[in-house]
Amino acid sequence: KERLDSVREEQKTKGLIPRYDGFCRNVSLEEAKKRIEGGEEYVVRLKLPHNQDIKFHDMVRGDIIINTEDMDDQVLLKSDGYPTYHMAVVIDDHLMDITHIVRGEEWLPSTPKHIYLYEVFGWEKPVYVHLPTVLNKERKKLSKRHGDVSVEDFKAKGYLPEGLVNYLALVGWSPEDNEEIFNMEELIEKFSFERVSKTGGIFDIDKLDWVNGHHIREYDIDKLTEMSIPYLIESGYIDEKTAEKNYEWVKTIIITIQESLSNLSEIPEKVEIFFNNEIKPEDEDALEMLKGQQVPSLLNAFKEELNQIEEVDEEFAKTIMKKIQKSTGVKGKNLFMPTRIALTGNNHGPELVNIIYILGKENILKRIQYVEENYI
Incomplete structure (x- = not known):
């Protein structure tokens, strides 16, 4: 280990990529066994052939050729007897009949080693797909330090599975028809790795909100x-x-x-x-609307109608405004705007029918009283 550390430091000093120097590459099996029996620690490495092109096809990046002179003799079994990732992943994927390896582009340099292992084992190689990294707006890799990166984070914030999957599919993928909203079935039908960009896609939270909002509405x-x-x-x-x-x-x-x-x-x-009965309109137009001479009679008419029922149901919510219009003669904007402001404090918002039904008799009476005492 001390020798390897020294070699790596020397390589770094010379501006070289640290890699195994092949010191024990040609040790015979017989000598290796003797040294092991003598108590020497050892690892098992992948002995790559010299100056050989390893070729494979990636569904995103096309045909790729890497020469073994640009590769390292990778450790396969560590000194404690445990396999490294490179050894384990190839064996696991083969035993589990994995047909497609879909992973991030950071694993692309390791793929030739895996390809060679498949070849020496005599196994059929899977299809490889190396996807581009998802980047933040500064074109840096997403990290926990700079925001949410896990599915659980987005789940906790109330993003729908359909919305998140739809958006992530668009990060780096270009649909043929330029559509952007897909349900799961449509994505399965239309998505293709061949149309995925080789460069990293930008994660845009505003675009995610837009896509997710569409799915919420549907x-x-x-x-x-x-x-x-x-x-x-x-x-x-x-x-x-x-x-x-x-x-x-x-x-x-x-x-x-x-x-x-x-x-x-x-x-x-x-x-x-x-749920907040203390209505506090801050908009100047809203405050001015409450000072209209027709407002007291409107609110009194509303209270009279409420006092004739036990509770607000859908029918009452749908008909109350027509009854007030009939009894007061007020209509249009002069009827609906002051009523909305008295009940919500806002000029605009949800349908008045729904507001009346949701608030119910007790809350509406409290709000009218609060507005009468503070704004009229």
Whole structure:
């Protein structure tokens, strides 16, 4: 080991790539056995032939030729008797009948060694696919130090499996028809390694949000609701009992915000307007709208209608605005805008029908009272 360390240091000093110098390359088997019996530590190396081209085809990079003079006699069995990765991976893949090796481009320099091992073992070689590295916006390899890199990280942030897989397929791959949104079946049908770029693709979180948002909008609403419930519970807006007992109400909340979501971790922020009864409109136009002379009569009419029912159901939510219009004579923008602002504090947002149904009688009355006391 001391000799090998010395050789490597000398090679580095000369600006050479550190590699085995072949010192024991021609030791006979008989001499090797004697030295082993004498207690010398040893390793088993791959004895590559001199000046031989090793050829293989990669589905991304095409035909590749590496000469053995540019390769190292790789350690196959370490001094403790354990195989190195290079030995183990070839044997494991063969015994498991692996037909395609799909891995990152950093393993490309090791592939000729693996190819040679397949040849000396007399085994059929698999198909090789070396994919480009996924890079950050600075064109550096993704790392934990600079953000999320594991599937679990993105799962915890509420990215759908379909959205993440769809986006990752686009990082370095060019579909023939330039489409970007695919379900799993479409990806299986259209994806091809031959159209994968040789250069690293840039991981763009904004593009991931866009792709994932599209899948959220197309997602089965019951599946999406089930996936969303943990975020509502964790944020303290509901508990498990509420989620089970009032499932349709919870589903309406998710339907209402579905169009605006990029990932499920945005849910607590998006639903806050349904759970915070202290409405605080900050927009000047919103504040001005609440000062309209028709607003007190609108809110009084709303309270009168609410006081005639036990609870808000879908039918009430759908018809209440027409009833207020009929009783007050106010219509259009002068009717809907002040009502929306009084209930949410915002000029724009989800459909008013859904807001009324989600809030329910008690919360609407509290919000109207709060607005009357603080803004009118």
